[in-house]
Amino acid sequence: MELMTADRTFVTASYDADISPALKAFMKQGWAPDPIPPTEPAEVAPYAAKRRDGLSAAFTGRPIVVPAGTPRVRNDDTFYSFRPGSDFVWLTGELSPGAVLVMTPDADTPGTHVSTLFIRAAASRHDSEEFYRDRNYGELWTGRRRGLAETSAALGLPTRDLLELDAVLAGLSASGAVVRRGFDTDVEGLIPPNADDAMLATTLSDLRLVKDDWEIAQLCDAVAATVRGFEDVVRELGNARATSERWIDGTFWRRARVDGNDVGYTSIAAAGEHACVLHWTHNDGPVRDGDLLLMDAGVENRALYTADVTRTLPINGRFSDPQRRVYQLVYEAQTAALAAVKPGAHFRDYFRAAGEVMSRGLAGWGILPESATDPDGPDADLHRRYTLHGTGHMLGLDVHDCSKARKENYHEGVLKPGYVLTVEPGLYFQTDDLTVPAELRGIGVRIEDNVVVTQDGCRILTDALPRDPAAVEAWMASLLQD
Numbered sequence: 001m002e003l004m005t006a007d008r009t010f011v012t013a014s015y016d017a018d019i020s021p022a023l024k025a026f027m028k029q030g031w032a033p034d035p036i037p038p039t040e041p042a043e044v045a046p047y048a049a050k051r052r053d054g055l056s057a058a059f060t061g062r063p064i065v066v067p068a069g070t071p072r073v074r075n076d077d078t079f080y081s082f083r084p085g086s087d088f089v090w091l092t093g094e095l096s097p098g099a100v101l102v103m104t105p106d107a108d109t110p111g112t113h114v115s116t117l118f119i120r121a122a123a124s125r126h127d128s129e130e131f132y133r134d135r136n137y138g139e140l141w142t143g144r145r146r147g148l149a150e151t152s153a154a155l156g157l158p159t160r161d162l163l164e165l166d167a168v169l170a171g172l173s174a175s176g177a178v179v180r181r182g183f184d185t186d187v188e189g190l191i192p193p194n195a196d197d198a199m200l201a202t203t204l205s206d207l208r209l210v211k212d213d214w215e216i217a218q219l220c221d222a223v224a225a226t227v228r229g230f231e232d233v234v235r236e237l238g239n240a241r242a243t244s245e246r247w248i249d250g251t252f253w254r255r256a257r258v259d260g261n262d263v264g265y266t267s268i269a270a271a272g273e274h275a276c277v278l279h280w281t282h283n284d285g286p287v288r289d290g291d292l293l294l295m296d297a298g299v300e301n302r303a304l305y306t307a308d309v310t311r312t313l314p315i316n317g318r319f320s321d322p323q324r325r326v327y328q329l330v331y332e333a334q335t336a337a338l339a340a341v342k343p344g345a346h347f348r349d350y351f352r353a354a355g356e357v358m359s360r361g362l363a364g365w366g367i368l369p370e371s372a373t374d375p376d377g378p379d380a381d382l383h384r385r386y387t388l389h390g391t392g393h394m395l396g397l398d399v400h401d402c403s404k405a406r407k408e409n410y411h412e413g414v415l416k417p418g419y420v421l422t423v424e425p426g427l428y429f430q431t432d433d434l435t436v437p438a439e440l441r442g443i444g445v446r447i448e449d450n451v452v453v454t455q456d457g458c459r460i461l462t463d464a465l466p467r468d469p470a471a472v473e474a475w476m477a478s479l480l481q482d
């Protein structure tokens with residue numbers, strides 16, 4: 001039920017009991033003065049200001065509206081846990097639901113914008129019923145939230161109450177404003193679609209390609225937590241064998257929740273032949289001695305940057321000969337791919353480097369014809385029957401970061417210092433693939449690391465996790481000994 005009071009609309013449920021006038025009066029009084037919490041300026045604030053300047057320059061004279069988005073219904077009156085849209089987070093550092101960034105052209109300094117962050121302000125206990133009656137935002141229901149002044153001081157941005165947003169947007173409806181669509185239907189209802197809305201999304205992806213120092217630090221933080229999560233999983237393999245892949249999924253998720261915000265994407269905990277299902281997320285199969293475990297998982301840290309890491313581990317700690325052969329080929333393909341990641345290289349170069357190593361290896365095993373090893377010949381892509389996916393993608397706030405970037409800046413572009421990428425070749429031999437020797441069927445291997453492009457090559461952010469097969473075995477043995 002939506003209730004309207006003098007200053008707010010708020011949500012109660014049909015099964016909430018009515019409030020008597022006596023209770024209403026009683027709830028208003030006897031509270032200590034509204035607290036004025038100390039505010040430390042957020043580290044992200046100067047970086048976010050610089051990012052807004054970049055966006056401003058791309059849309060001179062045009063109002064820009066970027067909403068955080070609103071909570072999504074899971075069922076009935078229950079919501080998924082809220083995660084704000086990545087473009088909004090990148091521009092503001094704010095994480096609260098329903099918030100909206102409005103950038104309007106600055107009349108005093110042509111060519112620039114004035115930014116205002118609209119947020120749901122904390123409701124006073126003295127003049128509102130919201131704090132004890134609103135199931136979605138009442139502070140006695142969902143916990144304390146920051147006020148306008150507090151948020152403004154933390155983020156270095158002017159703030160206004162979200163209640164004032166509709167009037168502001170109505171004033172912009174005929175101004176040619178561009179909106180980051182797909183996040184907030186209320187906002188979208190107030191500003192008509194614009195041919196340049198798609199360009200706003202594209203521009204934001206383009207601008208997010210090069211990570212600043214603060215973002216690299218966040219990614220290192222996400223990686224460090226992810227490394228701990230993989231260590232947890234190795235230590236818990238005994239319990240996983242006694243239960244299922246779910247134990248692995250839950251073990252990693254616990255680390256993600258304790259050390260970060262969440263997982264950055266649904267974990268893949270694929271034991272045995274499940275490794276050949278690229279997006280195996282049921283994670284409900286058996287974990288058997290003698291099989292491999294392909295684990296693809298990443299912690300999203302508190303600032304919402306995520307790692308994206310895969311390791312393929314022998315469940316009993318030792319690769320069998322066929323497993324080692326497949327692993328070694330993927331390892332060599334990844335080593336070649338990593339060497340191809342450097343500034344000025346074409347994005348596709350490292351795909352090609354991995355593909356050439358795979359083709360030679362598969363031809364050497366008699367699985368592919370010799371003609372497949374000619375990188376310019378008609379059979380150059382036959383290896384893809386077994387490698388299936390691309391060799392990597394951008395990484396940042398989103399696991400598949402900057403997905404709306406112009407292709408000349410991404411898939412058909414060249415690498416620049418500050419780009420963060422995954423390097424993740426894999427080989428997958430399906431159980432029913434008669435083109436491969438029987439002993440290899442059901443084996444799937446992927447090795448995935450996260451790298452930042454530097455001035456002269458790349459730095460592996462995930463090098464705390466071993467890649468080469470002997471080092472993987474030694475690492476597992478050391479974890480199982482402690």
Ligand SMILES: [Mn+2]
Pocket residue numbers: 308393422424448
């Ligand atoms: Mn990936």
